[in-house]
Amino acid sequence: MKIHQSIFSIMLALTAMAALSWEPAMSAPSILTKSFGKTSEGSDAHLYVLQNTKGAKVSITDFGATIVAIEVPDREGKLADVVLGYDSLKGYETGTSYFGGLIGRYGNRIGGAKFALDGQTYLLAKNDGQNSLHGGKRGFNKVVWTAHERPSKEGQALELTYVSKDGEEGYPGNLSVRVLYTWTDRNELRVQYFAHTDKATVVNLTNHSYFNLAGDPQKNILGHMVRLEAPQFTPVDNGLIPTGELRNVEGTPFDFRKPVAIGKRIADSDEQLKLGKGYDHNWVLASGAGLKLAAHVVEPATGRVLEIRTTEPGIQFYSGNFLDGKAVGKNGSVLAYRTGFCMETQHFPDSPNHANFPSTTLQPGENYRSQTVYRFETE
Numbered sequence: 607m608k609i610h611q612s613i614f615s616i617m618l619a620l621t622a623m624a625a626l627s628w629e630p631a632m633s634a635p636s637i638l639t640k641s642f643g644k645t646s647e648g649s650d651a652h653l654y655v656l657q658n659t660k661g662a663k664v665s666i667t668d669f670g671a672t673i674v675a676i677e678v679p680d681r682e683g684k685l686a687d688v689v690l691g692y693d694s695l696k697g698y699e700t701g702t703s704y705f706g707g708l709i710g711r712y713g714n715r716i717g718g719a720k721f722a723l724d725g726q727t728y729l730l731a732k733n734d735g736q737n738s739l740h741g742g743k744r745g746f747n748k749v750v751w752t753a754h755e756r757p758s759k760e761g762q763a764l765e766l767t768y769v770s771k772d773g774e775e776g777y778p779g780n781l782s783v784r785v786l787y788t789w790t791d792r793n794e795l796r797v798q799y800f801a802h803t804d805k806a807t808v809v810n811l812t813n814h815s816y817f818n819l820a821g822d823p824q825k826n827i828l829g830h831m832v833r834l835e836a837p838q839f840t841p842v843d844n845g846l847i848p849t850g851e852l853r854n855v856e857g858t859p860f861d862f863r864k865p866v867a868i869g870k871r872i873a874d875s876d877e878q879l880k881l882g883k884g885y886d887h888n889w890v891l892a893s894g895a896g897l898k899l900a901a902h903v904v905e906p907a908t909g910r911v912l913e914i915r916t917t918e919p920g921i922q923f924y925s926g927n928f929l930d931g932k933a934v935g936k937n938g939s940v941l942a943y944r945t946g947f948c949m950e951t952q953h954f955p956d957s958p959n960h961a962n963f964p965s966t967t968l969q970p971g972e973n974y975r976s977q978t979v980y981r982f983e984t985e
């Protein structure tokens with residue numbers, strides 16, 4: 607009897623130990639973290655490689671909360687990196703194309719590099735002709751963020767935080783920003799932005815990844831088939847500042863309500879295409895609450911599909927018109943004309959100067975929240 611009892615208790619203990627040793631394997635393993643070098647100011651930068659159980663990966667650096675790589679399968683299951691970028695930190699520090707960066711405090715342009723809020727005028731740096739672009743001289747894509755891994759049932763998740771000081775780049779208010787990147791087993795990259803301020807300010811956060819779903823940065827993106835759930839767009843002047851009009855896309859080369867190849871109409875004789883040097887405009891997304899479909903892009907040769915859902919009212923579809931082959935990308939690739947396209951989910955450009963656009967003002971006590979999900983599939 608005694609022998610039986612002790613055999614029984616040994617078995618119980620073994621079962622308990624087995625259960626315990628299983629525990630770590632059940633929850634997501636921790637994020638692979640590597641050094642990404644030192645910034646010119648001597649701060650350490652890191653590269654965080656989020657991997658899901660399918661083997662697909664997203665690499666993010668705390669320098670600029672930047673997405674460095676997204677490795678996802680084609681229809682044959684072959685993984686390739688579908689975003690443009692650099693091999694090293696130096697590229698991100700000195701580059702001027704915003705590859706993969708988190709853009710803030712104000713994504714896109716502010717006309718005349720100034721705006722008024724509560725009767726006070728705020729002056730910003732003119733870093734794009736007479737206008738301010740993507741947060742100014744040193745936007746959120748050029749600073750080191752603080753990273754923490756966050757447990758999540760959905761997959762590996764990385765949180766990055768940054769406090770932008772009152773007056774930084776001319777913007778009022780100490781703004782505390784948090785972004786949470788979650789990489790799920792369905793090959794979805796969920797990006798959640800949060801912010802709060804101690805003084806009224808303006809906020810428009812986005813991500814500036816350049817996609818090339820062929821996974822080959824030497825190929826241009828003109829064959830990608832784009833669908834945008836957008837009945838209108840915001841026409842611009844010659845400085846790419848919206849005129850304030852919301853124009854119907856119907857009957858224009860801006861109608862992407864049915865899939866069209868990027869290259870099909872890009873050279874049409876159209877005033878707006880000329881001003882944008884191609885597509886470089888904000889589309890007004892079909893209204894709706896919560897996460898709504900914004901863009902669906904297919905690369906026909908590899909079958910890779912990118913679907914973007916967002917809580918934002920607009921999306922800047924930019925066809926890489928300013929890429930000129932001067933910058934050297936990953937593995938020595940040449941970052942040439944139209945080899946990547948951006949889909950920047952956002953509030954409309956220059957909203958602080960357009961009372962008819964959805965407001966980008968954030969007041970103390972309010973919570974800024976925005977979410978975009980990039981889902982990679984094949985067909």
Ligand code: BGC
Nearest residue numbers: 702703704886922924928950
């Ligand atoms: C803008 C382009 C700009 C690019 C910078 C895009 O968001 O719309 O006009 O040249 O960012 O790389």
